[in-house]
Amino acid sequence: MSSELSHVVRLDKVEKWFGPTVALQGIQLQVHCGEFVVLLGRNGAGKSTLLRIIARLAKPNAGQVEVCGLSLNQEAEQVRHRLGFVGHQSFLYRNLTARENLRFFSKLYGIEDAEVKIQAALDQVNLQASADREVKGFSRGMQQRLAIARATLHQPELLLLDEPFTGLDWEASEILSHWLEQFIRNRGTILMVTHDLEHGLGHVSRWVFLDRGKVRREMKGNVQSIRDEYRNFLKEGRREIS
Amino acid sequence: MKFLNQAGAILWKDLLNEYRTRDALTSMLLFGLLVILTFHFAFEPDSLETQKFAPGLLWTTFIFAGLLGLNRAFASERENEALQGLLLAPVNWGAIFLGKMLANLLFMLLAETAILGCFAIFFNLSLGAKIGWLLLIVPLGTLGFASVGTILAAISMNTRMSDVMLPLLLLPVALPAAIGSVEATAAAFSDPPGAALAFWLKFLVVFDVIFITVPLLLFDFVLEE
């Protein structure tokens, strides 16, 4: 599903500030094809800003950003074809039904034989039953599953997730984690931002610790092995500030 | 070709969204009726006077009802926090402008036909022969407002007081469209349609062309973060 590319995401000395406050400083980051990278850090460490810059929702004040080998400024449109984004908001229209939402996004992404793919996507996140109900009647979990269907309708190579598990019940988290495993198995690449370590982290290949706008440490290993490392990383950060 | 599909998709979504809620249309229509009511008590026009005032009163109602519609132009994106969803899609942002503008134009025209109807009934205005001309003048004038209005709505939605900001930005800029429309309607209403009618129609066409191309070029800068 994904072309053999050395790196799917490359950030070179990326800076970002909002007036006097600095969000990101000198970020060097590479995500390779098929990797599941998780960005960890306290709120306000710059995780979401970094993700928004990669998703081209925000522009860096300095530095180079490349996604799938394409520079974000010149080939923005090709990049968007290869990129899926799931954030806090679901980007769904509450007055439209689930199917109408997906039909709208499939038109925007110019997807052929959309109806078949929409039906398949709805089955995958098992929302077939409420396909023709208006999204405003959906629970947070159902909305998040529909948002995933929307973000992957165009088969992106890179999936960006901004704390997707917040506010999900157990069942929705299970579906989401299972779904992420499947995406990784088909050689997809995931970059996820989170600050809780409970959900969907079975297949993470690399952890990146971010604090006060800088990449402080990168680690490999499963969730258990990095849990205490992450805890004292947070404590350390707090001591330096106070 | 993709550009038109995408604009069509946005138009389709807005029409569906409006069909489900119908809040823009109802607010515009109710507002129009309220303005007609106030005109009645403000001027107590007999049919002779209304003939003279009709173009000005009509277009004032159209403009302010249109403003209500334009304020709702990006409401579906704002309320559903879905604007970023649009920006994530590989869409030429000019297509978003075109789709939104056509949707606004359609809503304004729908509301205006209803208001025109009420106007004729309440002020027993004999439109008769003039309907033909109005079918030409009203869309042209409204197109001018819809095009400038859509880009200014996209700009003012980022400010805190967007429903105050939009009229402040739109009315001075769209003044020529208002002058053109009122003058054209006045020319159409005089028994042998006045000579100026052709002139003001041409003026409206020029205004519309300018204020569709300029926003199409500038819209990429409006939606960027």
Add this chain to the structure above:
Amino acid sequence: MNFLFAAYTAIWIVLSWYLFSLSRRQKRVENELTRMEAKIKESLK
């Protein structure tokens, strides 16, 4: 005659108010700048 005088003074009032506000803003920013530079130097020690 007094209209000339009125118009003339009105214009100069507007101009001088604007000039005054410009120089006030300029001074405020400059003081802040010097204060900030001092703070940076002190935090470097």
Add this chain to the structure above:
Amino acid sequence: MRSLNWLLFPTLLLILISLYCIFIYAPTESSMGEVQRIFYFHVPSAWTGFLGIFLVFFCSILFLIKNDRAWDIRAAAAAEVGAIFTTMVLISGPLWAKPIWGIYWTWDAKLTSLFVLWLIYLGYLLLRRLLESPIQRARLSAVFGIIGAIDVPIVYMSNRWWRTQHPQPVMGGGESSGLEPSMLFTFLLSLTAFTFLFFLLWRMRCRIEESADRLEALHRELNTRLQEGK
């Protein structure tokens, strides 16, 4: 005040000379009398008002192309100074019309388009104040600056054609029609003085913005130093 010197002294000099000319050198106009002298600063400030919106247009386009904050500063400064001069026009206009035509305001093509220009300026400046994020403020005000500037000549045209339907007393005839040479000289002198004054104020306004930016950069510098705990 280094860079301002080459602007400050010539402007002051020009203003002093033009003041002398307006009030002493120029002869009193036969029909309107003394009050006609308002013409010598009413029309130049109108010209500088239009100069302002042209600069906003020019700088806004360059900002959108180059994405360089300097052009955003110049556009904002041009709008602010332009608004000041347009306010001056809208004050001196009626004060001149009252003694001659007996009415404060005539919906004459020139005055109306100046009034719309003033509204566009206010819209632009209010828009800048209501947009918090500096990036958005620069870009959106540039877009509105361009749309507003394109609109000004159209407003003037539509007003002029509207005027032909029912002619009204036209404000002070053409710019310099039927002026004696000495009057013409005074007018041109005052025009240059106002233009110099415009550029002086514009330069001063830009410098304030530039130093404010430097201040912000220093704040960032300090924040990063403190964060790093150095």
